[in-house]
Amino acid sequence: MAQFLQQIVNGLSIGSVYALMAVGYSLVYSIMNFSNFAHGGVIMFGAYFGFFAMTLLKLPFLAAFALSFTGTALLALLIERIAYKPLRERRAPFLYFIISAMGASIFLENIVIATIGPTFRTYPKVFSRTAIALGSIAVGRLDLIMFFVSAISLALLVLFIEKTKMGKAIQASAYNMKAAALMGVNTDQIVMIVFILGGILAGIAGVFFGMKYTVYPQIGNITTKSFVAAVFGGLGSLPGAVLGSVLLGIIETMVAGYLSSQFRDLIAFVILIAVLVFRPSGIMGKISEEKA
Amino acid sequence: MLKVDNIHIAYGGIKALRGVSLNVQQGEIVTIIGANGAGKSTLLNTISGFLKPSRGTVSFRGKALPKRPDLIVRDGICHVPEGRMVFANLSVEDNLLMGAFLRKNRKAVAEELEQVYQIFPRLAERAQQSAGTLSGGEQQMLAMGRALMTDGDLVLMDEPSLGLAPLLVNTVFEIIGKIHDLGKTILLVEQNAFKALAVADRAYVLEQGKIVKEGPACDIAADPAVKAAYLGAESRAGG
Numbered sequence: 001m002a003q004f005l006q007q008i009v010n011g012l013s014i015g016s017v018y019a020l021m022a023v024g025y026s027l028v029y030s031i032m033n034f035s036n037f038a039h040g041g042v043i044m045f046g047a048y049f050g051f052f053a054m055t056l057l058k059l060p061f062l063a064a065f066a067l068s069f070t071g072t073a074l075l076a077l078l079i080e081r082i083a084y085k086p087l088r089e090r091r092a093p094f095l096y097f098i099i100s101a102m103g104a105s106i107f108l109e110n111i112v113i114a115t116i117g118p119t120f121r122t123y124p125k126v127f128s129r130t131a132i133a134l135g136s137i138a139v140g141r142l143d144l145i146m147f148f149v150s151a152i153s154l155a156l157l158v159l160f161i162e163k164t165k166m167g168k169a170i171q172a173s174a175y176n177m178k179a180a181a182l183m184g185v186n187t188d189q190i191v192m193i194v195f196i197l198g199g200i201l202a203g204i205a206g207v208f209f210g211m212k213y214t215v216y217p218q219i220g221n222i223t224t225k226s227f228v229a230a231v232f233g234g235l236g237s238l239p240g241a242v243l244g245s246v247l248l249g250i251i252e253t254m255v256a257g258y259l260s261s262q263f264r265d266l267i268a269f270v271i272l273i274a275v276l277v278f279r280p281s282g283i284m285g286k287i288s289e290e291k292a
Numbered sequence: 293m294l295k296v297d298n299i300h301i302a303y304g305g306i307k308a309l310r311g312v313s314l315n316v317q318q319g320e321i322v323t324i325i326g327a328n329g330a331g332k333s334t335l336l337n338t339i340s341g342f343l344k345p346s347r348g349t350v351s352f353r354g355k356a357l358p359k360r361p362d363l364i365v366r367d368g369i370c371h372v373p374e375g376r377m378v379f380a381n382l383s384v385e386d387n388l389l390m391g392a393f394l395r396k397n398r399k400a401v402a403e404e405l406e407q408v409y410q411i412f413p414r415l416a417e418r419a420q421q422s423a424g425t426l427s428g429g430e431q432q433m434l435a436m437g438r439a440l441m442t443d444g445d446l447v448l449m450d451e452p453s454l455g456l457a458p459l460l461v462n463t464v465f466e467i468i469g470k471i472h473d474l475g476k477t478i479l480l481v482e483q484n485a486f487k488a489l490a491v492a493d494r495a496y497v498l499e500q501g502k503i504v505k506e507g508p509a510c511d512i513a514a515d516p517a518v519k520a521a522y523l524g525a526e527s528r529a530g531g
């Protein structure tokens with residue numbers, strides 16, 4: 001029982017960071033109707049931004065953290081302006097967007113390999129590695145912080161989307177871009193806001209992944225899992241992305257704990273395929289609105 | 293108030309508008325009638341800024357229109373689009389408030405909301421319901437109410453009676469009258485020529501991207517060619 005609870009806690013922690021990534025994915029998908037594969041590259045930059053802010057600039061953790069997600073917000077915006085905006089203006093078919101996204105992703109990864117190099121780097125120690133005992137289970141400090149920061153970030157995002165005028169405009173644009181424009185919404189601005197929000201979440205996730213594991217140019221590949229989580233929950237649905245991520249995190253830690261960690265990723269992809277076969281819209285996805 | 297001057301629009305090779313000119317004066321109801329594919333929606337989408345004419349201009353109150361659709365809304369043109377396009381993922385009230393997106397004066401918005409609920413009591417009853425659960429007729433009411441919330445002076449309406457039962461068609465035309473009584477100028481696109489000509493001051497007949505006739509609505513309604521092409525078909529089309 002204690003082990004089971006322990007796995008749940010670990011799963012929640014890792015799942016909450018998947019949720020940060022998956023929500024960024026889903027946000028962009030809900031507005032643009034394509035999977036932004038460059039998101040992984042932005043997360044990777046977030047990990048490096050935080051790492052170099054702490055090692056080279058010798059900034060304290062919080063400042064490095066803020067610098068990282070500001071940087072990724074700008075980077076995400078830049079990618080949108082360069083790689084997607086010209087396509088949007090030409091009303092290009094969605095396949096062009098996917099190819100442009102893949103190009104951006106390959107570019108980001110290779111520019112890091114070419115300049116910083118392919119080596120693995122380890123974040124300086126920020127939080128003590130001794131676990132906190134909660135009854136019969138032990139929780140790592142980093143895991144606890146990851147969970148709470150992710151949960152708070154997501155709560156703030158939900159608040160913004162549900163309670164503000166701009167948030168409603170994002171929801172309206174996600175449903176029908178043209179009708180939103182007819183209400184006086186500047187839809188180009190909505191696209192920018194969505195990329196900035198996704199970029200911020202990507203930066204937070206990048207720093208956490210860098211701290212939990214290591215920093216390397218392919219760390220963005222971990223977004224494949226958040227992509228799985230987003231599809232699992234229902235692409236375009238934010239609650240779906242969160243639910244899918246948390247479930248994926250828990251399933252992964254369960255598999256690793258009770259079977260073998262070698263099966264962990266295998267299971268993630270079996271789930272993806274199973275979901276696509278049996279319920280293409282995911283747990284909470286909208287079926288009729290599926291476009292790409 | 294609105295002046296469309298010799299505009300041309302093509303989708304790839306298909307010429308949808310071939311030199312269309314028309315004008316709408318303040319306070320008028322002007323209708324454009326035409327068959328499927330005549331170019332009616334294309335014309336309204338051009339006025340709203342979604343399509344750029346390859347030739348010709350659109351001006352509003354003597355000035356060329358801005359380039360972006362949201363700026364055109366700000367200038368005072370609102371558009372009830374073909375197919376309603378309500379935000380099915382938002383509540384009825386949130387849909388209406390989206391219409392007030394550009395408006396800063398909360399008090400005026402609250403008053404406008406009350407007014408819209410008075411014109412459309414059904415929407416008041418269903419204020420908190422998701423717009424996706426409304427019937428087709430109710431969605432049309434919502435699309436019109438939402439456009440009113442933008443506080444535009446010129447209302448473009450694209451086939452508001454499409455797909456509605458005869459009784460509801462009458463309601464829609466009554467509402468068009470009420471909207472006009474609020475002081476709005478209306479450019480109404482319709483296939484239901486009989487009803488549209490009855491409510492309008494002036495009319496244009498659009499055929500294959502060209503205006504083939506224009507004049508006072510009663511004259512157009514009495515025109516033998518129009519009668520044969522549009523009014524004769526009325527009973528078959530059933531609105």
Ligand SMILES: Nc1ncnc2c1ncn2[C@@H]1O[C@H](COP(=O)(O)OP(=O)(O)OP(=O)(O)O)[C@@H](O)[C@H]1O
Binds near residue numbers: 303308326328332483
């Ligand atoms: N996005 C598009 N791409 C290509 N052709 C289009 C497009 N939209 C409209 N057309 C063509 O342009 C012409 C005019 O279409 P439009 O939608 O303006 O007609 P309409 O008068 O509104 O018809 P309806 O009464 O059926 O709504 C048609 O021949 C149509 O096929």
Ligand SMILES: [Mg+2]
Binds near residue numbers: 334374450
């Ligand atoms: Mg049309």
